[in-house]
Amino acid sequence: MNTHRTSTLLLALGASALAASVWIAAGAGAPVRRAPAEASSHNVKGRLTDEAADEAADRALALPLSAEGGRLRAAGRYGEAEPLLRQALALAEQAYGPEAPEVAAALNQLGMLDKYTGNFDEGERVYHRALAIAEKALSPEDPVVADIYHNLGGLEHARGRFAQGEPYARRAVEIRERTLGPDHADTAADLAALAALLDGQRKYREAERLYLRALAVFGRVYGEESYDVAININNLAALYHAQGRFAEAERYYLRSLALKEKLLGADHPDVAMTLNNMAVLYKSQGRYDDAAPLFGRALAIFERALDPTHPKVIACRANYTRLLATARAARTRNPKRGPGETARGRQVGAPSRR
Numbered sequence: 342m343n344t345h346r347t348s349t350l351l352l353a354l355g356a357s358a359l360a361a362s363v364w365i366a367a368g369a370g371a372p373v374r375r376a377p378a379e380a381s382s383h384n385v386k387g388r389l390t391d392e393a394a395d396e397a398a399d400r401a402l403a404l405p406l407s408a409e410g411g412r413l414r415a416a417g418r419y420g421e422a423e424p425l426l427r428q429a430l431a432l433a434e435q436a437y438g439p440e441a442p443e444v445a446a447a448l449n450q451l452g453m454l455d456k457y458t459g460n461f462d463e464g465e466r467v468y469h470r471a472l473a474i475a476e477k478a479l480s481p482e483d484p485v486v487a488d489i490y491h492n493l494g495g496l497e498h499a500r501g502r503f504a505q506g507e508p509y510a511r512r513a514v515e516i517r518e519r520t521l522g523p524d525h526a527d528t529a530a531d532l533a534a535l536a537a538l539l540d541g542q543r544k545y546r547e548a549e550r551l552y553l554r555a556l557a558v559f560g561r562v563y564g565e566e567s568y569d570v571a572i573n574i575n576n577l578a579a580l581y582h583a584q585g586r587f588a589e590a591e592r593y594y595l596r597s598l599a600l601k602e603k604l605l606g607a608d609h610p611d612v613a614m615t616l617n618n619m620a621v622l623y624k625s626q627g628r629y630d631d632a633a634p635l636f637g638r639a640l641a642i643f644e645r646a647l648d649p650t651h652p653k654v655i656a657c658r659a660n661y662t663r664l665l666a667t668a669r670a671a672r673t674r675n676p677k678r679g680p681g682e683t684a685r686g687r688q689v690g691a692p693s694r695r
Contacts, residue, residue, distance in 0.1 A: 403432035407447050414454050417610045417646050423458075426451045442485065445474040449489055456496050457610075459651040468493050487516040487531065494534050499652075503541030510535035526569075529558035533573045540580050552577045571600035575615050582622050594619045610653070613642035617657050620664070629668040636661035 455464030497506025578593030
């Protein structure tokens, strides 16, 4: 499941955030510290004013830094995002206090990064701290609380713990439907997240219904070529693949891939996910010559963006290795097979389109 929810407390990125990111980058990721004031004849009132100014500066930096870190994470630039998000958290704690909603927002951003980099235990810890802060400082029905429940469900999905993630996702849907209504885009995001967890448990009928409901909302609100549409088309394709509905799966994977490449660029990790999924589909049909280049391209993208021990890198590499072994065995059994012909004896070219 690739959907995630960014806390609504975060400010939109502006010029101040760009300037802040340059400043932080120059410090090579070290925590922001101001030079100590020289000894002077300032009175107590003056020193308090200086402290207030420092606090105001921390507040001015924390949210834009978090937004910039979130932008880098969304772009797949995880190594660049981490120091900014950690500094944003430290500044938020200094400026607002450790139990403030702004700290929950910064923790939520960091939890999303932990999920994408495979640091699942740390992500769980961060999300639960954010949830405790948000429920106490805001309310159990606040949109920020729903965001964090959504993301906890996504974390469990990434771990393959689908049943454990389902209650989190259902809680997010409950909050969102009650506060925003059934046809809001945020509600649709929660429905899609729940669908992915149901899909993982083979509850295909309910999952498909929720995916299609979410897609209808996303298409109406964001347009048919939006990121949310691309992600959920990929997930719907995976569901059809699991049910053996191969033609529908291929059609949806191709559409998702085209949208992701257009919106994110050809080398984004989300693109690699759909490439890997398409390759698995082709392998399951014996279309080894179609699958191999997709696995190779997906693995190259993952290896550039992620740590070598990341689950996606390990899974894609294993998929590619098994494919090559299977293809070699097929050629050994049928050495007269023509170029481009699969082990099932059917010529393959470009994937079919409808």
